[in-house]
Amino acid sequence: MGIFVxxxxxxxxxxxxxxxxxxxxxxxxxxxLYGLACGGQDGVRRVLGILKRELxxxxxxxxxxSIDQIxxxxxxxx
Numbered sequence: 001m002g003i004f005v006x007x008x009x010x011x012x013x014x015x016x017x018x019x020x021x022x023x024x025x026x027x028x029x030x031x032x033l034y035g036l037a038c039g040g041q042d043g044v045r046r047v048l049g050i051l052k053r054e055l056x057x058x059x060x061x062x063x064x065x066s067i068d069q070i071x072x073x074x075x076x077x078x
Contacts, residue, residue: 012054016062019070 002024009015009026018026028051035047059065062074 012051012056013058015051015055016058016070017075019067020072020075022072 003022004025004027005018005023006027006029009018009028010031015026015028028047031047031051032044035043035045037043039046059067059070064070064074
């Protein structure tokens with residue numbers, strides 16, 4: 001059984017951080033509901049597209065090309 005994160009995920013960066021911390025999945029209810037309320041089905045598509053683009057961009061900034069490469073080593077600790 002894996003860990004799922006269900007609170008506070010509002011960007012692709014949040015998704016990347018959660019995956020780096022070891023979660024197996026993130027639940028993105030609030031952004032989906034915002035998209036649905038503002039634009040119906042197309043709004044949901046836009047929200048998912050934005051989250052995906054943010055995640056892909058952040059992964060590229062870390063030198064990653066696959067979700068399988070995400071691990072805690074990409075996190076900055078101070």
